[in-house]
Amino acid sequence: MDTIDEDGETKLQDKFPGYYRRTKEELDRIWRDGIIVLDTNVLLNLYRYSERAREELLGVLRRVKDQLWIPYQVAEEFHRDRSVVIKNQKQAYSAVQQALKNARNDVRDKMGKMHRDSGIEANDLLKKVEETFEVLIAESKRFEDKAAIQSIKESNSPDDDEVWRAMIEILDGRVGERLPPERQRGIVDEQGPRRYEAEMPPGYKDLNKKGDRRYGDLVLWFEVIEKARETGKSILFVTDDTKEDWWQTLEKPPRHPRPELVNEMHREAGVLFHILLLPEFLQEASNKLDRDISQDVAEEIEDLRPLEIGSPPSPFPYLNVIPVVTKTASPNPANVGSPLTFHITLTNEGNTTAPDVTISDVILPSMDLVSVTATSAGGSDVSKSCFRDDPTPTTPNGAVGCRVGDIPGGESATMDIVVIPRQPGTYRNHAGSSFALPPGISSVSNRNLTNVDVTVL
Numbered sequence: 001m002d003t004i005d006e007d008g009e010t011k012l013q014d015k016f017p018g019y020y021r022r023t024k025e026e027l028d029r030i031w032r033d034g035i036i037v038l039d040t041n042v043l044l045n046l047y048r049y050s051e052r053a054r055e056e057l058l059g060v061l062r063r064v065k066d067q068l069w070i071p072y073q074v075a076e077e078f079h080r081d082r083s084v085v086i087k088n089q090k091q092a093y094s095a096v097q098q099a100l101k102n103a104r105n106d107v108r109d110k111m112g113k114m115h116r117d118s119g120i121e122a123n124d125l126l127k128k129v130e131e132t133f134e135v136l137i138a139e140s141k142r143f144e145d146k147a148a149i150q151s152i153k154e155s156n157s158p159d160d161d162e163v164w165r166a167m168i169e170i171l172d173g174r175v176g177e178r179l180p181p182e183r184q185r186g187i188v189d190e191q192g193p194r195r196y197e198a199e200m201p202p203g204y205k206d207l208n209k210k211g212d213r214r215y216g217d218l219v220l221w222f223e224v225i226e227k228a229r230e231t232g233k234s235i236l237f238v239t240d241d242t243k244e245d246w247w248q249t250l251e252k253p254p255r256h257p258r259p260e261l262v263n264e265m266h267r268e269a270g271v272l273f274h275i276l277l278l279p280e281f282l283q284e285a286s287n288k289l290d291r292d293i294s295q296d297v298a299e300e301i302e303d304l305r306p307l308e309i310g311s312p313p314s315p316f317p318y319l320n321v322i323p324v325v326t327k328t329a330s331p332n333p334a335n336v337g338s339p340l341t342f343h344i345t346l347t348n349e350g351n352t353t354a355p356d357v358t359i360s361d362v363i364l365p366s367m368d369l370v371s372v373t374a375t376s377a378g379g380s381d382v383s384k385s386c387f388r389d390d391p392t393p394t395t396p397n398g399a400v401g402c403r404v405g406d407i408p409g410g411e412s413a414t415m416d417i418v419v420i421p422r423q424p425g426t427y428r429n430h431a432g433s434s435f436a437l438p439p440g441i442s443s444v445s446n447r448n449l450t451n452v453d454v455t456v457l
Helices: 024-033 040-047 051-063 072-118 123-146 162-171 181-197 211-231 259-269 278-288 295-303
Strands: 035-038 235-239 273-277 323-330 340-348 354-362 367-375 386-389 399-407 412-421 425-434 449-456
Touching (some): 035 040, 040 162, 072 162, 072 211, 278 295, 340 425, 354 412, 399 412
Parallel strands (some): 035 235
Antiparallel strands (some): 340 412, 386 399
16 A cells, blocks of 8 residues: 655655665564565475474464465476476485596596506505495485485375375465466567566566566566455565566675566565565574474575576485584683593584594693593593694694594584693683585584683692
8 A cells, every 4th residue: 555645645656666675564464464475496495405404494484374375377387397306306415426426536536647657556545435435325325315305206196295185284375377368378478588688677587487487476476466456465475586587686695676677576465575585584484483494494494595497406305414512611710730621512513424534722821731632422431532732823722632533423422632731821722623524414513613712820
């Protein structure tokens, strides 16, 4: 509804809403009273997420079920493309395993050439390379076996597909009608070509798609306008599509829809139109529905955003190492001349193994090192692996480290350092970790460094 100023005139921003950012009050009203429209990629990406991420997203959709609606075009694309996404997702794992085998063979051949040409004894290095690749291949196979997609069969029955069943449960009765055939042909034969030539959003970035599919977004758009006109309700469109024919590209990630879309919706239906990328939608849902969205799920959904319908999924949808270091000092406060113990715990909160982990700690200049001990994730004493680095300009009393081996997801290793403080004061002591991150596996933590403050009396 347009706003009238005290002179009885419509405000400028109400005539051209697309060129003004939505106010907090407008966004709250859209969320509270509007229709939430889901794009096809939001539905299809449910096949690409881990089981935990999938359930969290479905939980949010169930909470806003009464506001949900999808165009006929979205429902048709979901049914048409779901089997392709399932197949691609399953094939990705074997493709990764084959890529690792090919890379292993390539390295083996090059190292063999190095050995023959230079006379360098490379057998030990080659053995380590072979072992590393075997670990990666086995890890990818293990991840394939436990992936959420494995519970879904490629069939035409919802009984074999939990995502499909969830869509029926949530969206049944909330799907628009197909546009009349003559309207559909008018979009494909006349409006679509004309709008695309002028780069009028949405959809013109899909011009390279085959046949009538290039006009899918435009058909969807006209269906949404019809729904808004019929109900008089504003539209919140949720998508994972970041192309410029939906968004202003002044910011990355994009945050504001194309002005032409907002203006067209206002002109044709008299309501507001706003877009949220799926991660931002989940954040808003978390705030407004008092429902926590875990950080790792948010990061997983963020990582998968660039995928388009029908494109191959990420080989490892969310294969990662998340090192989290914590540290305590005991006793605290400590006394000059008496033992002070720093206890460091490194926990891998990721879902795959962190290989060859080293825990390290700086020895403060005012403290004398007494001992360093360490325990592996399996509980074994690995203190013999501990070492002391020489002093540097930034660590004048040196540093210590312990090689604690591999740390599987969900497990921890520890290191204990005993020192004797020589001077009173308040000190901050730093600790951290390092590991050999394999190719194709991400590390998403900023908590692999920590510190503890200790007072010496």
